[in-house]
Amino acid sequence: MKAILTTFFFLITFSAIGSDKIEITGHITSGKEHLPFATVSVNDGAFGTSADDHGHFKIELEKGKEYTILVSAIGYSPQQKKITATKGVREIHFNLDKDLLQLNEVIVSSSRREQSRKETAAVVNVVSKEIFTASSSKVVADGLNFVSGARVENTCGNCGSSSLRLNGLEGPYTQILMDSRPIFNGLVSVYGLEQIPVSMVDQIEVVRGGGSVLFGANAIGGTVNIITKAPQFNSYEVGTNISTIDGKSNDYNVYFNTSVVSKNDKTGAYIYGSYRNRDAWNANPNDVWYKVDDSGQAIGAPLKDDFTELPQLKTASIGTKIYHNFNDQNKITGDLRYIHEDRRGGNKLNEAPENTDITEWINMGIVSGSVNYDWFSKDKKTHLNGYSNLQYVKRNSYYGANQAPDGYGLTTGTTYVGGLQANLDLGKMFNAQTYFVVGTEYIFDEINDKKLGYFDQDSGQETNDIPVSNQQSQTMAIFAQNEWKGNKLSVLIGARMDYVMIKDFENPENNKNVPAINPRINLKYNITDDMQLRGGFATGFRAPQMFSEDLHIEVAGGQAVRTVLDPDLKAETSFSYNLAWDYEKKIGNVQTYFLVEGFHTRIKDRFDNQYQYLDDGTLINYKRNSTSDAIVQGVNLEAKVAPSEKLNIQAAYTIQTAEYEEDNQWGDEDSSTSKYILRTPNQYGSLTLNYKPAQKWTTSLTGIYTGSMYVPLLPGGFIDGQPVENESLIETQSFIDMGVKVSYKTTLGRKATIELGTGVKNIFNQMQDQFVSGADRDAAFVYGPITPRMYFIEVKIGNLL
Known part of the structure; x- marks a missing residue:
């Protein structure tokens, strides 16, 4: 013993x-x-x-x-x-102190590596869960209006397509990414911002200007990086939002998400799903229109307007993201998602499209998946990332007016993105912490668009499918970037080289090989611990290929608008400058933040659209290079103040000019010209205010201001019963779209919380004061707030609310 x-x-x-x-x-x-x-x-x-x-x-x-x-x-x-x-x-x-203004988010969009937003060399805005909640957002598009320099607009009164403008530049100038990958291709982007539910989004990072050129082409106006949720801990949430426009048109939305993580944190899965069903809405049901003969003269009795301003919409999505840590040095992540959408606008929604006066209809399915592998050295100073992403899109559609049998189409698109990236922490160099990023990327994008054949009643013959576009592009890219972070001065220098190979199988003369080298430089100087100065310069480009907006067959004046590329079309190039001052200070218990950012972007060899009517009545959008540069410049202002945990206020405002060096032709070959970049207000901004009068209660006030702008109106249709016979340029009124929401949160049990909310969007029912009626109307004549006054209630249940 x-x-x-x-x-x-x-x-x-x-x-x-x-x-x-x-x-x-x-x-x-x-x-x-x-x-x-x-x-x-x-x-x-x-x-x-x-x-x-x-x-x-x-x-x-x-x-x-x-x-x-x-x-x-x-x-x-x-x-x-x-x-x-x-x-x-x-x-x-x-x-920990509460970050009431959310100034310390970790972001990746500035330099392709994770870092605190305060430490980035470029200005990065973050759309977080709090903004989605305050504005009662259902989809990504709803929250982007609350970023300075950003504006989401409706671009079609029939199908309800939307576009994001950054610093006044149109949608194609913005590079939209999913988890830092450019799979949000042209075909998806027409409706994509309305297809992504916020239940799958962790945050959205927005970089204005060309400061994120390392992510590829189209990052001229800026980059929007949609970061999807990843499993972090065991959680769940289910919810619903029910909205109504005057009790006549309703919008139902339900969603769920859950996250499961193993006890040793090695494996986790995040699963989400959502379903949305929105009724169509007609803004002017009491207006009248007339059918017209071949000469454009009104015939027959007046007809009541029954055309939609908001299309009928059904969207469903489901997806998952899974990770596994083999050890501290190796991690693999995969995700898979599917989105299906059916949207239809026009009139006679219960009849077959070819029996209506006008219909724009799409039935789209998007399936995508990715695999990412991360390796870290033992000292964490080297990080290698390999990624592979694949997306397939199938879109059935009908775009046609006046009982056209040939309006059916089928569009398919395949996108693949693969690459390898290395992030190196090189330690001290020139008395500054040094980080080096280098990588290579391959992008394959193929779009096939065709009009489907039909049975011709007059000839008794079956017609063949007619190809519209069959185009393939391959991009091989390398990029490198070095960042020196000193106590006072940080310097970031990088460049990306792309070699784009474009094949047009329908028109081989349009085949092109386009090399492009785009550098960037960003400087950040810490004036004090609370005050910083940032400046940057970058170039950008857009390859001369067919984009989704071209394949979206817009209906103007009752005619299908089709795009034809100039055989000599060459790439657009841009030069962007920005200078920003920001100040963050805690005064007693009051947290404050202010930003003033000046920007200037010049676009050379820009794509210029000119309309031309063919003998068969088809309206052709002829795309060529313009000799007139486009210049957008202005100032973005931001202010955030949080006096206490009970109250925080955030405001953003943009003042800018967006003009061509020479007057630009915007209609057909005989139309008038304008120096203004159309549909671009010179002033716009946003406001969010959250107030908690008691522990369980929250009141949110949101507002979006849109200044006046110039919008074109093409011939066709009727306004106030009178025919629209001539092209005209309309100077719109300004709009203030205010919303209010009240929510109450309480516990249901030890690990369950319920939140009830109700409110009104567009309180003052701010809408455009003119709507065009009739089958021949200009569907692109839409501006101002997307939806009228809307009442809503919502319910959420979860363990992390």
Whole structure:
């Protein structure tokens, strides 16, 4: 027995002497409340863990070594502490302050690597969950209006297509990314912003100007990076939103999402789904229109307007994102999603499209998936990322007027993006921390569009399918970027080289090989700890190929508008400059943030659209290079103030000019010209205000201001019963689209919370004051707020609300 006790004592003593690990217990709070699921990072990400649902964590450290521990949580300012692992240190406490203005988000869109938004060399705006919640957003498009310099507009009164303008530039000038990958191709972008539910989105990062040129072509106006949710901890949420326009047109939306993570944090899965059903809406049912003969003269009795301003819409989506950590150095992530949408606008929605006066209908399915592999060196100073993304789109459609049998079409698109990227932490160089990014990327994009054959009643013959476009583009790119981060001055220099090969199988003379090199430089100077100055220059380009907006067969004056490319069409190029000053200061308990940003973008060899009527009545949009440059310049202003946890106010405003150097022809070959870039207001802005009168209650006020702008009106249709016979340029009124929401949150049980909300969108029912009636109307004559006054109620249940 004595021998056994001696051996046992020896083992314990040997273990205590030989052990080189010390277990540290930590707890994380904010005030008196513990924070669940906070992220704990040790030595700049060398290793780490997450807090449990009570805000506690444990980590093992080597005895005698010094460590830097950083704790961060969404909605809170991060806190960092240095400790030395000794027997006397067994517990460490972090008390985080609430980041009421959300200024410390981690972003990737500025330099293709994760970093705090405050540390980036370029100005980055983030659309977060809080903005989606305050504005009661259903889809991505609803939240983007609350970013300075950004404006979402409706571009078609029949089908309800939308477009995002950054710094006044049209939709094709913005590079939209999904998880940093350019799979949001031209075919998807026509309706895509309305197809992505916010239930799958973690945050949206917006970089204005060409400061994110490393992500590829089209990043002239800027880059919008939609970061989808990833599993972080066990959670769930289900909800519904029911909206109504005067009790006549309703919009129903239901969704769910859940996240499951293994106990050892090695494996996790996030699953989401949503369904939306919106009724069509007609703005002017009491207006009248007439059928017209071949000479354009009104004939027959007056007819009541029954044409939609908002199309009928049904959208369903489902998807998942899964990760597995093999160890601290290797991680694989995969995602798969499917979106299906059926939208229809025009009139006689219950009849077959070829029996109506006008119909724009699409039935679209989008399936996409990706695999990402990450490898980290043991010291976390080297990060290799390989990625592969594939997307397939199938779109059945009908675009036609006056019972046209040939309006049916089928469009398919395949997009593949694959690449390899290396992020290197090179340590100190020139007395500054140095980070180097290098990579290569391959993009394949194929679009096939055709008009479907039909049975010709007059001839008794079956017609053949007619190809509209069969185009393929392949892009091979390499990019490199170096960033020096000093205490005062940070310098970022990078460039991307693209080689684009375009094949047009219908018109081989349009085949092109387009090389392009686009550099960027960004500087950031810390004037004080609270004040920073940023400046940048970048070039950009758009390859001369068919884009989705071209394949979207718009109906103008009752005619199908088809695009034809000039055989000599060459790439557009751009030069962008920006200079920004921002100031972040906590005065007592009041958190404040202010930004002033000046921008200037010049576009050369820009794509110019000219309309021409053919003998058969088809309206051709002829795309060629213009000799007149386009110049957009102005100032973005932002202000954020949070006096307390009960109140925060955020406002953004843009003042700009958007003009051509010479007058631009905007109609057919005999039309008038304009120096203004059309559909672009010189002033616009947004406001959000959140007030919590009590712990369980929140009141949100949102507003979107759109200044006056010039909008073209093409011949066709009727306004106030009178025919629209001539082209004209309309100067619109300005609009203030205000919304209010009241919500109440309470617990249902130990791990369940319910939130009830109700409110009104577009309180003052701000809408354009003229609508065109009739089958021959100009469908693109839409401006101002997208939806009229709308009442809504919503319910959410989850464990993390």
